[in-house]
Amino acid sequence: MEVPRLDHTLNSPTSPCEEVIKNLSLEAIQLCDRDGNKSQDSGIAEMEELPVPHNIKISNITCDSFKISWEMDAKSKDRITHYFIDLNKKENKNSNKFKHKDVPTKLVAKAVPLPMTVRGHWFLSPRTEYTVAVQTASKQVDGDYVVSEWSEIIEFCTADYSKVHLTQLLEKAEVIAGRMLKFSVFYRNQHKEYFDYIREHHGNAMQPSVKDNSGSHGSPISGKLEGIFFSCSTEFNTGKPPQDSPYGRYRFEIAAEKLFNPNTNLYFGDFYCMYTAYHYVILVIAPVGSPGDEFCKQRLPQLNSKDNKFLTCTEEDGVLVYHHAQDVILEVIYTDPVDLSLGTVAEITGHQLMSLSTANAKKDPSCKTCNISVGR
16 A cells, blocks of 8 residues: 655754644654664653564665565554654765765654555655665554664665656756757767777777766666767857867767668657756667667657657658757767767867866756756
């Protein structure tokens, strides 16, 4: 039996309080910690024997919810009125020791049949490790609680965005994509040493590599999808690629039809910004039936290559014609190797603008344009 969404968490781990959310079966209160320590006015009575939850199971994990169940002895089971849940982000050993720790989330649910759904994007983030422990409790007539000992501590990790969440991001990106501009080449900037290495060690073929963690924290392609990054943006006045780049002074250019054609599929990957006015859209181009195509088919919304708001390939008089959105910066990932002989490498005349690099860039969680109501 599922329960309604959680609508309250504690803002302070030390201030005693109890707030009942009307018409909901879940409420949040100040509880004793896992060692059983309580403040004098916490509203929790001395421990009496109540069954201690054990063999805790976590299932149906999404980016902002999970189901939890457990076993407990039958003794005094009929006295249980509530379940106390202690949910915490797992401590990161590499985290800054001088930063404030995340405030633990203490939740209490009415004793409903198990498994029980815990849901709430304000305290659950995607792709994040958590610990959880449970107590059983009996609410007394005077408002005090009798509680069991804490259960063992269980660890779990929330999931990536689903296709449903990515479709919400897609729809938000469509709103600001702007009009379409014509283009004819994809390009990739790197340092000279990169291209020398490709020629010497990879037989002239650029190889896919695992995408970094830039963009939305819940993106299913970060740290998982292998591909090669390309750009296709053009300058409004020239219709050609800009001469500046944050990634290096040498540019590989390839005719658009070599990468994007009727034998490839197009997918939406992410929509984000980096505390700036302009926004990025990540698209994935995968040859039909390739490993990259199979990966994306399971996880990403597929776009109609001929008709979408970001990147199109249409045929006019027997010739393939390409357009890209003007008002977002497109980052295109191609999932197969690309041979340098299919294009040209030349030095650009502009500057290397390092401030525009998106390598491992973190998404602005406060931006209303590119965030959805699940974990960032």
